[in-house]
Each structure stands twice: as C-alpha cells, then as structure tokens.
Amino acid sequence: MKRCEWCNLSEEDKKYLLLDAKYWTVYLADEQDYIGRCIIVLKRHCGSLSELKDDEWMELFLLIKKYEKCIKAVFNAEHFNWSCLMNSFYKSPEPCPHMHIHVRPRYKNPVVINGNTYVDSNFGHHYSRGRSEQMCSKEDVQTIYGLLKKWLNS
Template structure:
C-alpha cells in the first residue's frame, strides 16, 4: 500500500528487526520506556484484528508465546502487557491503519544493561503513556542482540 509507513519500511527502519515469520515481523521499538518493548507488525496491509485469517491468528498466538518466553528468559521480565491501539491512525484526515501490536515487558526487579540499572517504577499498575525515557544506544543494541539471538536460534 503506497501511503502506509509499515508497508514501506526502509532498510534503516528495519535495522532493529529482531524476528520475522511468514505473517509477522517483530521490531525492537524506538521507545524503550519499558526495556525490551517491541512491536509485532502484520506483514500484509490489514486494518484490524477482525480481518486476520485463521493462519495469521494461529501464528500470532505462537508468536506471543515465543515473545513472552524470550522476554522472560533474556531480560528477566515478570510479565508482558499487550496492546493493539489503532487510535493514532485516525488522527489523520485519511486514516490508513496497519495492524500492529505492542508488547511492553514489565519487571518486578531492576534490570541491568552494560552497568546501567533500569527500574519499572509503575510495576503492578497500567503502563504510563509518554514516559519519554531514553536509553543509551549501547543499551538498546544490547537488548536487540539478546532478543534477536534468542528468537532466531
């Protein structure tokens, strides 16, 4: 689809792709307000969950299980919050939604990356919107390396 950002990713946009299956691609989010936050993107243009095929649903279920196991194993996540919120697409005058799902790992203990400690200060509560947390590039690359290594072995 010509005017869809997800359908027209550049190679630079794909630099933090940690996994790809037949129907789904997984990207480490630019926003690491929750360490390990990822976005699962359907590989075809689709407007909503209700339009998924049976095969895409099955693959999504398996991918959710795989992602949770990965995030718990390599980063020590306690649980994962999942969201499919398409609201931002409808801020445009001509909305063109592309189905994607966010996963926000949550931690009951601090996580340490390259000597830096990150604490989930809202653990046990809803995730905070617009936290604006920025982590150093080396820490983001460390998260990327851990996830990609586990998911692709």
C-alpha cells in the first residue's frame, strides 16, 4: 500500500532490525525511553488483531516468548507492557492501519549501559510516552541493539 508507513520503510528505518520471521519483523525502537523497547510489525497489511490468521498468532506468541526471555536475560527486565493502539492511523481522512505492537520492558532495578544508568521511574505504573530525560544516547542504542541481536541470533 502506497500510503502505509510500515509497508514503505526506508533502509534507514530498517537499521535496527532484530528478527525477521516468516510473518513478523521485530525492530528495536530508535527512541529507547525504555531499555529494549521494540516494535513487532506484521509483514502483510492488516488493520486489526481480529484479522490475524492462526499461523500469524502462533508466530507472534513464539516471538513474545523469545523477546521476553531475551530482555530478561540481557537487561533483567521485571515485566513488559504490550500495546497495539494504532490510533495515529485514524488521524488521516483515509485511514490505512497496519498491525504492529509496541513492547516496553519495565525495570525494577536500574540498567547500566556504557556507564550510563537508566531508571524506570514509573515502575509499577502505566508507562509514560516520550520520556526525554531517559532517552539513550546513539552509542547506548547501538550497544543495546548489538547485545539483543547477539542474544536473539545465538
């Protein structure tokens, strides 16, 4: 679909590809306001969870298990916030929704990356969007990506 941003990702947008499965791709979000935050995107155009096929659901389930295990092993996440809101697609007069899921790992304890300490100050509460005070440097994002990619491909 020409108007769909997920169907038309640039190579720059794909630079943080973590996993490429049969039905889904997993990208590390370039904004790391929660360490390990990622986006899981369905490879075909689809506007709702209710439109997923059985094979897509099964693969999503397996990806969820794998990603949670990875983040717990690499960064000691306590739990995860999963969201499939898709509200921004409906701002357009001609909506073009595409199934994707945001994953925000949550941390009881601080996470240290390259000597920088990141604290989940809202732990135990709903996540906050755009926590600029907790945004990782480009170097730290690269480190996060490298550690996760290594674990996921081992």
